[in-house]
Amino acid sequence: MTRALWAGVLTLAAIVAVALAIALAVGAPHPATVERAAAGAFGLLGLGAGSIALSAAVDAGLPTRRRQRRPDDILLDAGASRLLDVERSLRLGTTTAGDFHAHVRPILFPLAKARLARKGFALADHERAAELLGVENYALVDPQAAPPADRFAPGVRLDQVSSLIDRLEALEDRR
Numbered sequence: 001m002t003r004a005l006w007a008g009v010l011t012l013a014a015i016v017a018v019a020l021a022i023a024l025a026v027g028a029p030h031p032a033t034v035e036r037a038a039a040g041a042f043g044l045l046g047l048g049a050g051s052i053a054l055s056a057a058v059d060a061g062l063p064t065r066r067r068q069r070r071p072d073d074i075l076l077d078a079g080a081s082r083l084l085d086v087e088r089s090l091r092l093g094t095t096t097a098g099d100f101h102a103h104v105r106p107i108l109f110p111l112a113k114a115r116l117a118r119k120g121f122a123l124a125d126h127e128r129a130a131e132l133l134g135v136e137n138y139a140l141v142d143p144q145a146a147p148p149a150d151r152f153a154p155g156v157r158l159d160q161v162s163s164l165i166d167r168l169e170a171l172e173d174r175r
Helices: 003-027 031-061 071-095 097-118 126-133 135-141 158-173
Strands: none
Touching (some): 003 031, 071 097, 126 158
């Protein structure tokens, strides 16, 4: 039994004992009053003990108290959540061209734009950007690219996306 449970039982027993003593002192002239007071006191003791036992049983079935979350945990959760969102978008993007355009391209576009800007080039400079990224890779992030005519056409393969990412990383390495 835990310390808190023992404290609850002892407190309840003390309250019942005091109540019984008061009842006995007030009702001493009549033996029937003493019996009723004792029965009431023992009834309260039983109810209190039962509620404490029930409370202990419920607490035993609950998991231990959760530790407080630190800001680092929250950031990790947010990062993991974002990573899952990207993974989900990539899976959708391989399904249909419309999904690629709506879900994956908005992730790749700012990455490519920022990486080229660090090198001193604009993504909108079609010739230079296509030269740095490769024509096929540039087509994935071309700012002037229209949405696909057939949204249900096959999406972009993961190896194409991987090729673009590899090319963007290589740009960073070639400072």
